[in-house]
Amino acid sequence: MAAVRTSSEIGFNRVAIVAILVVTLIFLAPIYWIASTAFKPRNLATTIPPTVVFQPEISPFVKLFTKRSQLRSPPTPEEYAAAPWWERVVFDGGEKIVRDGKGQVQWSGYPSRFLNSLIIAITSTVLAVGMGTFTAYGFSRFKVKGEADLLFFILSTRMLPPVVVAIPMFLMYRAVGLNDSHIGLIILYTAFNLSFSVWLMKGFMDEIPKEYEEAALVDGYTRMEAFFKIVLPEAATGIAATAVFCFITAWNEYAFALIMTNRRAQTAPPFIPSQVGSGLPDWTVIAAGTFLFLLPVAIFTFLLRNHLLRGMSFGAIRK
Amino acid sequence: MATTMITTLDRSSRAAARGLSDISIRNLFIIPTVLFLIVFNIFPLIYSLGYSFTDFRASTNAPANFVGLQNYRDLLNDPYVWSNFAITAKYVIISVAGQLLVGFGVAMLLNRDIPLKGLLTTLLLLPMMLSMAVVGLFWKLLYDPSFGIINYALGLGTFEWLSDPKMALYAVALTDIWMWSPFVMLLSLAGLSAVPKHLYEAAAIDRAGPFYTFFRITLPLVAPILMIAVIFRTMEAFKTFDLAYILTSQPTTELISIRLYKMAFQEWQTGRSCALAYIVLIMVLAITNIYVKYLNKVKER
Numbered sequence: 001m002a003a004v005r006t007s008s009e010i011g012f013n014r015v016a017i018v019a020i021l022v023v024t025l026i027f028l029a030p031i032y033w034i035a036s037t038a039f040k041p042r043n044l045a046t047t048i049p050p051t052v053v054f055q056p057e058i059s060p061f062v063k064l065f066t067k068r069s070q071l072r073s074p075p076t077p078e079e080y081a082a083a084p085w086w087e088r089v090v091f092d093g094g095e096k097i098v099r100d101g102k103g104q105v106q107w108s109g110y111p112s113r114f115l116n117s118l119i120i121a122i123t124s125t126v127l128a129v130g131m132g133t134f135t136a137y138g139f140s141r142f143k144v145k146g147e148a149d150l151l152f153f154i155l156s157t158r159m160l161p162p163v164v165v166a167i168p169m170f171l172m173y174r175a176v177g178l179n180d181s182h183i184g185l186i187i188l189y190t191a192f193n194l195s196f197s198v199w200l201m202k203g204f205m206d207e208i209p210k211e212y213e214e215a216a217l218v219d220g221y222t223r224m225e226a227f228f229k230i231v232l233p234e235a236a237t238g239i240a241a242t243a244v245f246c247f248i249t250a251w252n253e254y255a256f257a258l259i260m261t262n263r264r265a266q267t268a269p270p271f272i273p274s275q276v277g278s279g280l281p282d283w284t285v286i287a288a289g290t291f292l293f294l295l296p297v298a299i300f301t302f303l304l305r306n307h308l309l310r311g312m313s314f315g316a317i318r319k
Numbered sequence: 320m321a322t323t324m325i326t327t328l329d330r331s332s333r334a335a336a337r338g339l340s341d342i343s344i345r346n347l348f349i350i351p352t353v354l355f356l357i358v359f360n361i362f363p364l365i366y367s368l369g370y371s372f373t374d375f376r377a378s379t380n381a382p383a384n385f386v387g388l389q390n391y392r393d394l395l396n397d398p399y400v401w402s403n404f405a406i407t408a409k410y411v412i413i414s415v416a417g418q419l420l421v422g423f424g425v426a427m428l429l430n431r432d433i434p435l436k437g438l439l440t441t442l443l444l445l446p447m448m449l450s451m452a453v454v455g456l457f458w459k460l461l462y463d464p465s466f467g468i469i470n471y472a473l474g475l476g477t478f479e480w481l482s483d484p485k486m487a488l489y490a491v492a493l494t495d496i497w498m499w500s501p502f503v504m505l506l507s508l509a510g511l512s513a514v515p516k517h518l519y520e521a522a523a524i525d526r527a528g529p530f531y532t533f534f535r536i537t538l539p540l541v542a543p544i545l546m547i548a549v550i551f552r553t554m555e556a557f558k559t560f561d562l563a564y565i566l567t568s569q570p571t572t573e574l575i576s577i578r579l580y581k582m583a584f585q586e587w588q589t590g591r592s593c594a595l596a597y598i599v600l601i602m603v604l605a606i607t608n609i610y611v612k613y614l615n616k617v618k619e620r
Contacts, residue, residue: 020581029468150349171370
């Protein structure tokens with residue numbers, strides 16, 4: 001660095017730090033607003049001026065998970081006293097939880113969509129990263145004829161607009177009965193993530209010195225043994241990072257899920273917007289659903305922070 | 320023949336202990352992936368290429384009639400489709416330019432010694448990791464004319480962001496800029512940190528002004544990585560579906576992906592939508608090709 005810093009440089013640095021704090025606050029404001037709305041009583045969600053300080057409530061989450069209907073008359077004091085706390089917070093909002101003939105609480109559509117999202121994202125991630133790791137090793141260690149073209153082909157399948165692929169897939173799935181099935185979406189997401197996982201894993205594989213396996217081969221390991229016992233443990237961090245990226249992509253995906261599913265296998269991204277029908281939506285419930293849905297991704301982003309650059313550039317740029 | 324040879328070999332012999340040959344391992348590792356992608360990505364495209372020459376409608380049982388290039392001719396002569404392309408182009412330009420300015424600007428600010436720099440960077444990157452559809456939906460509340468916090472914070476009264484046909488596209492682009500500026504920032508930071516420090520020292524010795532330093536040193540050296548960011552974002556913005564579809568239903572925000580979706584799954588003009596899908600596909604592949612060439616070029620440096 002230049003030996004002396006002028007006072008104007010230091011002054012500019014201070015301005016830059018203040019500016020960066022302001023920018024960070026602006027960028028986080030929408031996320032903060034989602035999180036805070038998820039804990040608001042309904043009447044404070046849409047006030048002017050916006051409500052910033054309030055007593056946090058858990059009721060939006062109770063409402064998110066249950067089926068409710070409007071209360072025609074307020075509950076009797078006995079009814080209210082007999083109700084568990086989670087039913088009381090719904091009463092307080094002027095609604096009641098719907099129960100079936102046996103008195104069982106009826107769930108809303110949210111938990112099953114959340115579960116679908118988990119099943120589909122996890123399974124497709126395991127498949128894509130599993131296959132991708134082998135293929136990346138193949139490309140990294142062996143001479144492959146037309147390697148550049150093959151890698152371009154693999155990448156280009158990821159670049160296709162989802163709707164373009166969805167039209168023929170919809171017709172084919174309809175013919176074989178895979179529409180609105182978990183397997184159907186898992187296959188689509190695996191194919192979508194596979195190309196990404198090959199590209200990213202190839203970068204990680206290229207970084208593992210060949211000498212490690214060569215030493216193992218000299219020691220009498222077979223190539224397979226060397227791959228499983230030497231290369232895979234070395235690649236563990238890369239595999240984990242790739243898996244998290246694939247999971248997030250599948251978790252967030254909207255267009256395929258919208259077109260290919262409608263009930264049984266529907267994931268959360270098409271479900272949450274479908275809850276905003278006509279009339280005044282209850283934004284606290286939407287915020288609660290959004291909050292729970294975003295939480296895993298936010299946590300993963302922190303775990304991934306050192307790999308974000310690499311992942312977002314398909315392994316092309318490394319720090 | 321070869322397999323019987325191997326099975327008849329003594330287990331303890333050297334050849335058997337070496338396991339599969341490198342070539343068969345290579346094939347075993349690579350071929351399944353390539354086949355999988357052909358079956359689930361390429362085969363469907365061949366399937367839809369066939370349909371693009373027919374008047375097939377997936378909502379009826381009527382057999383598909385071969386109509387030759389009719390679909391393509393109709394689409395290319397349809398002013399409606401051209402306007403969808405024009406809207407898409409406008410959207411791509413606004414949102415990519417916005418992301419470039421904001422992302423690179425923030426990266427310039429961040430590229431110094433700041434307490435908690437790592438944490439700030441990660442927090443700034445958060446928006447791009449989130450689901451476009453789900454977060455996009457919540458922006459509806461932020462944009463709400465009567466109780467949205469955006470109008471409140473900016474003192475805009477009851478400004479109509481999404482229901483004004485002229486404004487809606489800008490509103491969608493603004494949300495996209497919020498989501499994806501972090502991506503440009505991330506790449507810019509990598510580019511900025513790779514600029515050798517001694518260049519700045521030399522410039523300081525020569526008493527070069529900040530503008531000269533920026534335009535003659537910083538910008539040219541960061542340009543290749545910025546270019547990657549721009550091409551990648553262009554490609555993604557061109558494909559945008561979720562955000563615009565969820566935020567508004569204005570005709571002025573009908574991007575080409577939305578048109579394609581409506582044609583295929585609401586109007587059930589399956590044959591014609593396959594043809595439009597092919598037109599879009601060729602455009603995306605062209606951009607992808609440029610992108611990959613550029614990636615390889617930057618990688619070689």
